[in-house]
Each structure stands twice: as C-alpha cells, then as structure tokens.
Amino acid sequence: MSKKPVRVAVTGAAGQIGYALLFRIASGEMLGKDQPVILQLLEIPDEKAQKALKGVMMELQDCAFPLLVGMEAHSDPMTGFKDTDYALLVGARPRGPGMERADLLAANAQIFTAQGKALNAVASRNVKVLVVGNPANTNAYIAMKSAPDLPAKNFTAMLRLDHNRALSQVAEKTGKAVADIRKLCVWGNHSPTMYADYRFATIGGQNVKDLIDDQVWNETVFLPTVGKRGAAIIEARGLSSAASAANAAIDHMHDWALGTGGEWVTMGIPSQGWYGIPKDTVFGFPVTCENGEYKVVEGLPIDAFSQKCIDKTLAELEGEKDGVKHLL
Numbered sequence: 214m215s216k217k218p219v220r221v222a223v224t225g226a227a228g229q230i231g232y233a234l235l236f237r238i239a240s241g242e243m244l245g246k247d248q249p250v251i252l253q254l255l256e257i258p259d260e261k262a263q264k265a266l267k268g269v270m271m272e273l274q275d276c277a278f279p280l281l282v283g284m285e286a287h288s289d290p291m292t293g294f295k296d297t298d299y300a301l302l303v304g305a306r307p308r309g310p311g312m313e314r315a316d317l318l319a320a321n322a323q324i325f326t327a328q329g330k331a332l333n334a335v336a337s338r339n340v341k342v343l344v345v346g347n348p349a350n351t352n353a354y355i356a357m358k359s360a361p362d363l364p365a366k367n368f369t370a371m372l373r374l375d376h377n378r379a380l381s382q383v384a385e386k387t388g389k390a391v392a393d394i395r396k397l398c399v400w401g402n403h404s405p406t407m408y409a410d411y412r413f414a415t416i417g418g419q420n421v422k423d424l425i426d427d428q429v430w431n432e433t434v435f436l437p438t439v440g441k442r443g444a445a446i447i448e449a450r451g452l453s454s455a456a457s458a459a460n461a462a463i464d465h466m467h468d469w470a471l472g473t474g475g476e477w478v479t480m481g482i483p484s485q486g487w488y489g490i491p492k493d494t495v496f497g498f499p500v501t502c503e504n505g506e507y508k509v510v511e512g513l514p515i516d517a518f519s520q521k522c523i524d525k526t527l528a529e530l531e532g533e534k535d536g537v538k539h540l541l
C-alpha cells in the first residue's frame with residue numbers, strides 16, 4: 214500500500230539553497246523513495262521573489278516527480294506552515310553592508326519569532342523543524358521559544374555541513390574513504406567557533422586521533438579549515454555555500470526521520486543539560502537517530518583542550534542568546 218503524503222514546508226524557497234534542495238526533496242532523497250510529499254513553499258511577499266518562486270515551481274512540475282503529489286506557494290507562514298510535518302527554515306536576512314552582528318540578530322529574530330509563532334499555531338503537533346538560515350543555532354532557539362505548545366526537542370539547527378566538512382578533511386588527511394569514518398562529531402555553534410572532534414572517530418576500527426597523531430595539525434589546520442570553510446567558499450565562489458548546504462539539510466532530515474542505524478551524526482539541538490551545556494541552548498552534539506527521535510551520545514570524556522573549545526563556542530552562543538533576550 215502506498216504511504217500517506219507528508220507535508221514539507223521550505224522557506225526561502227526561491228533562494229540559492231532552495232534551488233539545490235527542492236528537487237532532491239521531491240525526488241525522495243530526503244524522506245525515502247516510497248514517501249509522497251506535498252511541498253509548501255514560502256517566500257517573502259515581494260513581487261520579484263514570488264515570481265522567481267513560480268519559476269522554480271514550473272521547473273519542479275517539469276520534472277514530473279512521481280513522489281511530488283502537491284505544491285503550494287505562500288507568502289504568509291500562517292498559511293505556509295498549515296499542518297506541516299517537516300519545516301526547513303532556510304530563508305533569512307543576510308548580513309548587508311555596515312550591518313553589525315547585533316543588527317543581523319535583531320532582523321532575524323523578527324523572522325524566526327513570527328515563524329515560530331506560526332508553527333505553534335498551525336503546524337502538525339509532531340513537526341520536525343530544521344533551521345538553516347544564519348545564525349542557525351540562535352534562530353532555532355528563537356523559533357523554539359516562540360512555539361511553547363510544540364515539543365522543544367523538535368527544533369533543531371544545522372551543524373551537518375560542518376560535520377560533513379570535517380569528514381572530508383579527515384578522509385583527505387588519512388587517505389581513507391569518507392564512508393569508512395565513524396564516530397566523528399562537531400560541538401557547539403554553526404560558526405567559526407564550532408569544535409570538530411575526531412578523538413572518538415575510527416576508520417576500519419583504527420582510532421583516527423592515533424592515525425593522525427598530530428595535535429598541531431588539529432589546532433592549526435583542521436579546526437580553522439572546517440571553521441572557516443563558509444568564508445572560503447564565499448571568497449572562491451562570490452556566493453555562500455548552496456549545494457553543500459542543501460545536501461547537509463537533506464542528510465540531517467533524512468537521518469532524523471529514517472534513522473542512522475547506530476552511526477553518529479551531528480545535530481544542533483536544545484540542550485537538556487548534556488555535557489554541562491545550559492538547558493535550551495541550541496548546541497551541536499553527537500547523536501544517533503532511531504524511530505524519528507534523536508538521542509545524544511552521552512558519557513564521552515572531555516579533555517582540557519576540548520573543554521576549552523566547547524567553552525569558547527558556548528560563550529559565543531550565550532552572547533547571541535543575550536542579544537535577543539529582549540525580543541522574546
């Protein structure tokens with residue numbers, strides 16, 4: 214028997230990540246090749262953006278995806294999120310000339326407060342939310358705080374791009390295949406302060422830290438390369454990461470919905486006090502997923518260097534939380 218369609222909302226649907234994301238959702242790469250989807254696409258109420266969205270929808274139609282059983286265009290989250298089962302919040306205000314970080318936080322706080330409230334009012338009570346728009350962790354925190362009737366654990370932020378970047382750097386350094394790397398994780402904020410951690414990682418049963426055996430490389434090459442990769446892409450492409458960001462969003466939602474078979478992945482999730490991270494701070498943790506739920510990998514030893522890195526990324530996140538406190 215064929216499955217009942219699920220509703221997938223995507224904001225910023227006419228943007229560059231949207232363009233790399235929607236076709237893969239519609240083809241079944243996110244939720245499975247047997248799962249029909251209805252796309253609920255949101256863009257700002259601006260003639261140019263809505264027209265561009267119409268164009269993307271024409272292209273989606275032209276793909277004749279068997280799993281795409283419905284498609285809607287919206288400019289209001291109160292209609293765009295109606296009964297939605299999965300919400301990918303990609304649309305956000307980018308930093309403009311002369312804008313300080315606090316201005317960006319304030320502009321995005323308005324977007325994510327409104328979207329959190331709309332999800333609270335009209336989405337499925339089990340909606341799974343992924344925030345991609347930057348600053349992703351704090352935007353997820355704002356949306357979560359604006360949706361008190363939904364489970365806080367259902368609001369997540371995207372750290373998967375950092376996780377995937379770290380996997381590829383480790384594969385390159387060791388000369389091994391990405392597919393053979395297990396138990397890597399990224400702690401903290403989706404920003405240059407994130408802490409990519411390969412201390413527990415293995416390749417074919419061998420410990421990656423022992424295999425690399427180079428703390429100088431870890432501190433001076435690996436961490437800055439992963440942490441500043443977003444800026445390096447902007448410098449090279451003149452635009453921020455889009456296909457790799459969309460790919461990470463697909464991975465995040467796929468694994469959350471369909472499980473990781475015991476493997477570790479990284480998700481930005483509201484802390485319940487794990488590893489001393491204050492409750493509700495949206496922080497990157499190692500998790501496994503099963504039956505539509507994520508579970509933090511607990512009890513990992515944190516050495517002095519790792520604690521210092523975790524403290525730094527946490528301090529940044531607490532500062533961001535402080536910066537939006539008055540808006541919540």
Ligand SMILES: NC(=O)C1=CN([C@@H]2O[C@H](COP(=O)(O)OP(=O)(O)OC[C@H]3O[C@@H](n4cnc5c(N)ncnc54)[C@H](O)[C@@H]3O)[C@@H](O)[C@H]2O)C=CC1
Pocket residue numbers: 224225226227228229230231255256257262303304305306307324344345346347348349371372374375403453454455458
């Ligand atoms: N968490 C992560 O790992 C990554 C996050 N990002 C972030 O993702 C966001 C989107 O990136 P791009 O697609 O490249 O940007 P883009 O500028 O190409 O597209 C963003 C789209 O969102 C729309 N939008 C803005 N506010 C909206 C709202 N309130 N409701 C609905 N739509 C809205 C805009 O009209 C635009 O079409 C940015 O904030 C970017 O910094 C990008 C890469 C990785």
Ligand SMILES: O=C([O-])CC(=O)C(=O)O
Pocket residue numbers: 347374442443444446453454
């Ligand atoms: O750095 C940016 O602006 C985009 C981003 O989040 C990334 O590529 O990690």
